[in-house]
Amino acid sequence: MTAADDLHSALLADLAAAGRLSPQWRDDFTRVPRHRFIPETVWLDEDGEPVPLRRADSPDEWLRACYADRPLITQLDDGDGSGHGYSSSSASMPTTVAMMLAALDLRPGMRVLEIGTGTGYNAALLAARAGAERVTSLDVDPAVAERARASLKAAGWPVNVVTADGTAGYPPAAPYDRVLATAAVQRVPYAWVAQTAPGGRIVTPWGTAFHNGALLHLRVRADGTASGRFGGNSAFMWVRGQRLPHGAVEDRVRPEHDCTQTVTELHPHYALADFDASFAIGVRVPAMKPVVVFDNDDPGGGAYTAYLLDPFAESWASWRVEPGTCRFPVRQHGPRRLFDELRAAYMWWADAGRPAHTRFGLTVDRAGQAVWLDGPERRVG
Ligand SMILES: C[S@@+](CC[C@H](N)C(=O)[O-])C[C@H]1O[C@@H](n2cnc3c(N)ncnc32)[C@H](O)[C@@H]1O
Known part of the structure; x- marks a missing residue:
């Protein structure tokens, strides 16, 4: 056993003991070592400030960070070196990855589209479960996509990683049984619904300028609409086209x-x-x-x-x-x-009786989205 194997096993044992790793996914998580996807330089979020951690300087600390239950920032400022310091790509917290995959209910043989390849770690988990040839993953950032493509190939999960704006989906590999976004939206793109087979599911972090955000679970119907409820805390970076302006x-x-x-x-x-x-x-x-x-x-x-x-x-x-x-x-x-x-x-x-966010839901059709409380007949946003 290497140090990485030990840390990997310990993380999965902790997640499972806390009820955060569904038994359905445990084998897949075991087969995908997270550190194979983490870049040599990452940034830890210390009270809102990105603090760099370089593998070359601190190899043990870097490895421990790969197997800690925390998000790792993997790119700042769209990689443009401008120094604003906002996170533009990251490896999500393992708890969050596990929660979203459990919500996806992905089964072997299904076709799946991921929006937001990032490091490729989540794409590898999708591939472990569905088969690499059935997974398409999109990242808008060419350098991020290129790096993930190489990591996935090297780790044995040659997923089709495409550099593209994921809000348009990816028609060449549609229809999908599952669509998973790992960047948040304020407006669910209809393309995702159009490219999902009837009965299929879409799982995406959804939020507003005021609140980022909750996990949205949509089911696609034969009439070309999708509907479902919110459930779970999932704060994510926005898809690039829906970002809010930065400003102090x-x-x-x-x-x-x-x-x-x-x-x-x-x-x-x-x-x-x-x-x-x-x-x-x-x-x-x-x-x-x-x-x-x-x-x-x-x-x-x-x-x-x-x-x-x-x-x-x-x-x-x-x-x-x-x-x-x-x-x-x-x-x-x-x-x-x-x-x-x-x-x-x-x-x-x-x-309204202080309803929990889980009582809210959302319906998407060609004309846009509607947020409702308790049922589509009670539209609230
Ligand atoms: C939180 S990271 C995804 C984490 C990733 N799934 C992983 O396992 O490492 C979000 C990613 O979404 C990408 N992204 C942002 N807007 C996008 C868009 N419109 N289309 C596709 N990818 C986008 C970012 O470049 C970033 O890499």
């Missing part, structure tokens, strides 16, 4: 801006930190991005400002929390009253 709060919130000022008794925690509340708010409000800024970068200090930003226009709101108070000053700037919109959405959710 200090560039958007300017001292010279005119503001209206009010006070609220609604604590930001209830709207931002409650998974189900923030999921529902995201469904109800159009483009609105929350950003929390702690005083002196100190989450333990208790004082912070929650900003609400319109990612595409100039409106913003700020919502200030000081320890020991229960009335929170709100300032709003621009044509949209973002705090008022958020509050109305929060009250809608509270009045």
Whole structure:
């Protein structure tokens, strides 16, 4: 047994003991060593900052990171060297990989399309289960796709990796029995539905500017529509064409801006930190991005400002929390009253009985998508 074998076995044993690795997938995970897919340089997310870890400098630490239950950033800034520091490709956390594969219900012999090849690790797992010749995996980034193609071939899983925008699907290998996206969408592309056989499934992380995101499980019907519910926390990077503009709060919130000022008794925690509340708010409000800024970068200090930003226009709101108070000053700037919109959405959710995100679902047809609560007849977004 090598050190990698030991670490690999220990990770799978831990995932299984925690109930995070379905027995159906255990053999496949055993056959695919994760470190064969991880690049020589990765970045660990330390409090939002990418910290590099190079195999050449710290081989033992690198190997331990490959078999830790955490995501590894594998590319920054689309690989353009611009230094903004946002993650543009990663190897997802093993728990998340296992959760999504369990939801896919992939069986031997099925044809499957993956959107977001990344390192190729997930594609290898799909290949272990379905057969490499039945797996097509798309990545929009040529360098990422090329690297994954080579890793998959070297590890014995010669999946067809195509450099392409996955939101168009891949008609040459359709129809698929299963479509799995490992990058998040705000709008489910109809191409995925059109290229999936009736009865087939689509599993994708889905989110909004407000909330990223939940796992969406769709089933495709013979009439060319797809419908299904949300279930599970799955925060993912967006597919490139649906990214929100990057922008620092200090560039958007300017001292010279005119503001209206009010006070609220609604604590930001209830709207931002409650998974189900923030999921529902995201469904109800159009483009609105929350950003929390702690005083002196100190989450333990208790004082912070929650900003609400319109990612595409100039409106913003700020919502200030000081320890020991229960009335929170709100300032709003621009044509949209973002705090008022958020509050109305929060009250809608509270009045609806605080539904869990699992009570929401989504239907996709040629005309677009509709989010519903409890059933398609109760459209809410
Ligand atoms: C979280 S990573 C995927 C992880 C991967 N499945 C693995 O096992 O390592 C997301 C990937 O989606 C890719 N991506 C982003 N937008 C895309 C698009 N429109 N079409 C295809 N791939 C896309 C990124 O380049 C990135 O490599």
